[in-house]
Each structure stands twice: as C-alpha cells, then as structure tokens.
Amino acid sequence: MHEIRTLxxxxxxxxxKIVERSLRQAGLDPLVVYEAGNGAEGLDMLKSKxxxxxxxxxxxxxxxxxxxxxxxxxxxxAPGIPVVMITxxxxxxxxxxxxxxxxxxxIRKPFTAEQVKERVLPLVNAA
Amino acid sequence: xxxxxxxSVQLVSxxxxxxxxxxxxxxxxxxxxxxxxxxxxxxERESVTAVVGFGGLLSGACVFKSGSSTAIKIxxxxxxxxxSEVDDTVKDGIGELCNMLxxxxxxxxxxxxxxxxxxxxxxxxxxxxxxxxxxPEFKLDHTYRFDGASFGVTIICDGLQ
Numbered sequence: 001m002h003e004i005r006t007l008x009x010x011x012x013x014x015x016x017k018i019v020e021r022s023l024r025q026a027g028l029d030p031l032v033v034y035e036a037g038n039g040a041e042g043l044d045m046l047k048s049k050x051x052x053x054x055x056x057x058x059x060x061x062x063x064x065x066x067x068x069x070x071x072x073x074x075x076x077x078a079p080g081i082p083v084v085m086i087t088x089x090x091x092x093x094x095x096x097x098x099x100x101x102x103x104x105x106x107i108r109k110p111f112t113a114e115q116v117k118e119r120v121l122p123l124v125n126a127a
Numbered sequence: 128x129x130x131x132x133x134x135s136v137q138l139v140s141x142x143x144x145x146x147x148x149x150x151x152x153x154x155x156x157x158x159x160x161x162x163x164x165x166x167x168x169x170x171e172r173e174s175v176t177a178v179v180g181f182g183g184l185l186s187g188a189c190v191f192k193s194g195s196s197t198a199i200k201i202x203x204x205x206x207x208x209x210x211s212e213v214d215d216t217v218k219d220g221i222g223e224l225c226n227m228l229x230x231x232x233x234x235x236x237x238x239x240x241x242x243x244x245x246x247x248x249x250x251x252x253x254x255x256x257x258x259x260x261x262x263p264e265f266k267l268d269h270t271y272r273f274d275g276a277s278f279g280v281t282i283i284c285d286g287l288q
Contacts, residue, residue: 011247014206014220018156021207059226061247088230091241108234109227110155 004124005032005049009042009056009068010086015109019055019086019116026117028124039068046077053124054078058087058094069101082123086111132184132238132287139185139236139287140265148231149271149280156227157204157273164272168279171195172254175213177225180246185239186286189229190258191221193278200276213252222248228280260285 006023008016016035023031034049036042040063042056054072058065065085072078084105085098095106105119132139146163153161171194179189193201199210202220210217226248233239260266260283267282 012219012223012226014202014216015223017206059245059247088226088234088245089240090230090234091237093241109230110152112155 039063
C-alpha cells in the first residue's frame with residue numbers, strides 16, 4: 001500500500017499531533033505527515049510537496065483556513081486533493097463557507113478518532 | 128431580520144451549557160469523566176490561565192484557570208507525552224483546550240454559533256494575579272474536577288446584542 005501523504009495545518013502543535021494520532025487510529029497507514037502552522041505556511045508546503053490529503057483548522061493567525069482553501073484553488077495547487085476542515089467553528093454558516101471555498105469534509109473539535117475515520121477514510125479511498 | 132440575543136439571555140447564560148461543554152471536551156479529547164465541583168480550585172504557587180475572546184453578537188471571553196500541576200496533567204492526557212514543567216507544549220495544549228471549551232459552549236446556542244467569532248487563545252502563566260472584569264452582563268464561574276485534579280472555567284459576557 002502506498003504512503004498517504006497528509007498536510008496538517010493548525011496553529012497548535014498539540015492539535016497537529018492529536019490529528020496525526022487520530023489518522024493513525026483511523027487506519028491511515030503508512031502515513032507521512034507534513035505540518036504547517038498557518039495557511040501561508042501550508043501554501044508554501046504545497047508548492048514543494050505532493051500530498052494526498054489536507055486537513056486544516058479555520059481560526060489561525062497570518063492566514064486562516066478559509067483563505068488557505070481559496071488560495072489553494074486560485075493558485076491551482078493540489079488539484080483534486082481532498083481538503084477536510086477541523087475546527088471549533090461548527091455553525092451551518094461556517095460549514096457552508098468551507099464547502100463553497102472547496103472543502104470536501106468538516107470535522108468539529110472536539111472529535112473522536114471514529115469521527116475522523118468516518119469523514120476522512122472515504123475521501124482517501126475514493127482518491 | 129437582524130439576529131439578536133437580547134431575548135435569549137437566560138438560554139445563553141444557562142449554566143448547564145457550560146457544564147455540558149466541559150464534560151464533552153474532557154470526555155472526547157482526554158477520555159476522562161469531568162464533573163462540576165462545589166469546592167474552590169486548590170491554590171498552587173504557579174497557575175496557568177488561557178483566554179479565548181468572543182466577538183460579534185456576544186462579546187466577552189472564555190477563561191480556563193488551573194494550577195500548574197493540573198495543566199501538566201491535562202496536557203499529558205491530551206498528547207500522551209510526559210511533562211515536568213509548564214513548557215510551550217503544555218501552554219499550547221491548554222490554549223487549544225480553552226478554544227474547544229469556548230467553541231463547544233457557543234455551539235450550544237445556534238444563533239451564537241453562527242454569529243459569534245472566537246479569538247486565537249492567549250495563555251498566561253505566573254503567580255498572584257487576578258482577572259478583573261468590570262460589571263459584566265453575566266458571568267458563569269464554575270470549578271470542575273477529574274481524576275483528583277481541579278480547574279476553573281469562567282464565561283464572561285460583557286456585551287450582548
């Protein structure tokens with residue numbers, strides 16, 4: 001099985017580790033993880049790395065997750081690669097904004113590994 | 128029609144929303160049962176405070192406060208790592224915990240979830256400091272306990288539209 005190259009974008013290093021652990025618990029293995037602390041770092045990472053999956057927070061300094069999504073599309077980076085938002089913002093309006101900006105999935109913090117499995121695995125398997 | 132929370136103060140300030148949010152975040156992210164405790168937070172020399180601001184229909188803040196040993200215990204439970212002091216990773220973990228508490232709490236009231244934003248967390252460590260807020264609209268100040276450790280969570284609302 002080929003490696004699942006995943007970019008995790010979150011300003012919290014603890015949350016990046018928790019997301020990584022949840023992905024492994026969800027059965028995404030072998031997993032290669034790239035980390036970025038905000039949207040701008042995430043864009044830089046996508047210019048130098050090929051990835052199979054992107055998970056991003058929304059509330060971040062420098063460049064938030066929604067702008068990160070818009071810039072991915074505008075700069076034609078990671079075409080066809082699924083992006084899943086993982087965030088404390090859970091209103092329908094936030095979900096709508098994320099989907100309009102190009103997100104394929106949405107996970108609300110706090111989350112369980114089971115929820116990560118349900119939302120992420122089908123996207124990875126379909127890619 | 129403009130959304131207003133003025134008529135829903137009782138719903139927004141319902142203490143059960145805060146208790147439910149704390150229980151949910153601790154059960155989901157730490158895998159521990161956490162319950163409201165009538166006692167005060169035991170005093171420690173060093174304490175850790177995380178603040179996440181609310182803006183929009185409600186302005187105010189969600190404040191988490193604990194002694195350093197409880198902060199270390201929470202961060203260890205969240206990450207599976209061991210800590211001997213309140214380092215940057217512990218502060219990061221406590222900030223993120225406060226962010227989830229604030230997000231879960233505001234998510235209990237749909238109009239608040241949709242029309243109230245969160246700031247990025249700020250974390251303060253030190254000794255002998257007090258948080259003072261002048262005449263808030265309402266304030267919830269609860270102590271919680273899990274696995275023999277106590278901490279406080281405060282919701283301060285200083286403006287409601």
